[in-house]
Amino acid sequence: MEQTACVVAGGGPAGMMLGLLLARAGVEVTVLEKHGDFLRDFRGDTVHASTIRLIDELGLGDEFRKLPQSRLNAAAFPLPNGGMLTLGDFASLKPPYNYIAMMPQWDFLNFLATEAAREPTFRLLMRHEATSLMFDDGRVTGVRYRTRGGSEEASTEGAIHADLVVATDGRHSVLRRSAGLQPKEYPVPFDTWWFKLPRHASEKGAVAGIVPAFRGREAMIALFRDDYYQMGYLGPKGTDARIRAEGVERFRERVAALRPDLADRVDAIRSLDDLHFLDVRLDRLRRWYVDGLLCIGDAAHAMSPAGGVGINLAIQDAVAAAARLAPGLLQGRVTVHDLAAVERRRRMPTVLLQTVQRVMHRAVFVPLFAGRRAGVPSVVLFLARRVPALTRLMPRLIAFGPRPEHAPGFARRAQRSAA
Known part of the structure; x- marks a missing residue:
């Protein structure tokens, strides 16, 4: 049976970033992705300023900026009189992190996969779908998977033992369900x-x-x-x-x-x-881990599209997880205490952003669908016009989020210019 230090189930932004960071630490890491490529429409496509800064810290900024992308310079809402209310003018932030990059997610994921493949301890297995966890004396010891063949090929099954399994398999996570982890769900209108x-x-x-x-x-x-x-x-809904x-x-x-x-x-x-x-969902696991398994990204906290913060939050989870867990993985021992520490660090930003989303739901969308009001709530208009600090805070909150993470020292490299 195959053996690796860490199995990451899911090749989305959190899974690919975690795989890259752990591999740069020298950890043997295997990422399982159930699809044959990353070419899927209608995924979140925003790369926030905190992630762009992270990419620069990894020495990949020049190559990242060569990818096809456009710049989102502001977040604005229409007013009843035909004007616009700008809640997030990113030009007010310090360059070069004064915008949000807009690019197809498949380009971003291919970029991360290419960089991770340069590391000798990284392995990406496409068409490998994690189906369940393996346990030994109550501890998660690996994953079972199903390979997806072509149209003429039957699927096969296999298993990988690992010192740690990280579930990044999305809001309908199979692995968190296999572990018995239950989310608290919040109403979405x-x-x-x-x-x-x-x-x-x-x-x-x-x-x-x-x-x-x-x-x-x-x-x-x-x-x-x-x-x-x-x-x-x-x-x-x-x-x-x-x-x-x-x-x-x-x-x-x-x-x-x-x-x-x-x-x-x-x-x-x-x-x-x-x-x-x-089907928009907003939920959060009561606990993100069991012994041998950690959930991050949407597997730990499904986000609403409101504010477009889901990708950034997931990537910040991955950075915090890599920084905390890489030393233990290199020594072959990751404790429950380590997993709890990752959750403690990332729970506050998650709770804060989900609270903001819930307020947005109640203030904007509930009145909209009830036919009471369409557009920006009057209290937001009042605050935006009378409280200058709010208009200064909002761009940073949107672009960086609460508690943005920095690349751990083991993952940093000198800038490599694009050819």
Whole structure:
């Protein structure tokens, strides 16, 4: 049976960053990713300033900035009078960390995978899906997995023993369920339907901001890509069946009403199969670990899309985990005390950001879907206009988050310029 120091289940941002950092410490680490590549639409695509700073500390900043990306310079909301309220003007932050990078997540993950592959102790196994945990005398000792073959190949099963298993397998984590870890769930008033609309050549350019559109009891956001818009329609939770029953033409009408400037291209939504439905969840494990297993990222705390903070929080989890656990992994002993220390460090930022999201849900989305108000709450307008400290704090909170992590010393390298 295979043996490694650490198995990371899930090749998302948290899993790939953790794999890279541990490998740079000399830890034998294996990352299991159930898909054959990273090319999946409608993932979170924001790389926050704290992550960009981390990449610079890893000596990879020049190469990162060569990747296709655009810069998000502000977070703004429309006002009833047609004006805009800017809550996060990132230009007020100290360069070069005065923006949020927008790039397809597959580019970011391929970038991390390429860098991790340079380390001799790193291994990435694609088409390997973690299915359950293995135990010995109550301690997690490894994972069972299923390989996914091509269309003509049958799947096979295997197992890897490890000194530590880290679950980064998302909000529907199989491993946390296998460990008996239960999340506390919080109510969410909306779900999201993602889809694409064409972006004309005349519309290309730097991203100035992400501005949501509100109308009646509906909302929509748009993210810029090289040749298309990634659109997110927000509607009341539990209405997916009704929206699909109304048909594609009715959905096109909704989009056109919310964004009249994009009404000329709604026919690009050929059918409702073009919609990617996201059942939005907000939850947090009561405990993130058992002996031999640690959960981080969405496996420990599913985040709402509100604020776009999920990727950044997951990456910060990975950095804190690597810094604390690498020494023990190199010695072949990671204790429950070590796992608890990672949770203690990352619980406060998680609780704070989830609390902000819950307030946003109650203040913006609950009134919106009840038909009481569409847009920015009056109290937010008042505070933004009368409390200057708020407008100075918000850009930093959005761009860096609470308790941003720095690269541990063992993972830092001199800057390597891109070819």
